[in-house]
Amino acid sequence: MYSFIYGRNPVLEWLRSQMQVDKIILAREGSGANLGDIETLAAKQQVKIERLARPELTRLLKSEHHQGVAARIALPDYVGVEEILRRAALLGEPPLIAVLDCIQDPGNLGAILRSADGAGVHGIIIPKDNAAPLTPAAFKASAGAAAHVAISQVTNLTRAIQELKEEGLWFVATDQDAPKLYTEIDLKGPVGLVLGSEGKGVRRLVGEQCDFSARIPLRGKVSSLNVSVAAAVLFFESRRQRGW
Secondary structure, eight states, X not given: OOEEEESHHHHHHHHHHTOOEEEEEXXXXXXXXXXXXXXXXXXXXXXXXXXXXXXXXXXXXXXXXXXXXXXXXXXXXXXXXXXXXXXXXXXXXXXXXXXXXXXXXXXXXXXXXXXXXXXXXXXXXXXXXXXXXXXXXXXXXXXXXXXXXXXXXXXXXXHHHHHHHHTTOEEEEEXXXXXXXXXGSOXXXXXXEEEEBTTTBSOHHHHTTOXXXXXXXXOSSOSOOOHHHHHHHHHHHHHHHTTO
């Protein structure tokens, strides 16, 4: 099933990933950064380019935030959890996996995907129900990084964690009441980082499957970070411990 992604960086990253594109749509009035690269890659991959007036493109996408660029694509398929492990093995690295427990805001999912790509996270696991799936909105929020990160969608998050523990992974849940700081936990080995929903955090049954909990110290008046910011902190701490 085709969907539209839009924005200059998301479309450019999609083309760079060399995944299938049905067509590119450009606003006739468009100019500036990245447009030349988009047109060059589209021509190289023999992708049709269509041009519309900017108001027509806005009506088609039902959004004004397209920057004059859209692509008609099929969003990436979800992968099996075993594919995430395979990708880590191909790189010769212990798996670094993010487990998102019912994160429902596509903007947060997209921001997490962007940080995951930047930190070299091998894959992300999301539940099938009560969570934001990969959508054009999440793809745009990821600035195109979703084209490069493996995402597995599972029916039962608790069972998925149990099965990965049998593969040797340790799991760390974020919890602002945890006794240990995130910097005090060993994140060098095969690890799953469990991040909870925007309102309720990690669910009890999911948290009970985790081996450790970690908190990120805060000095201000607000008691917690946005989940996408917390994810980035943990991702890059794991990479720091691994020596990059």
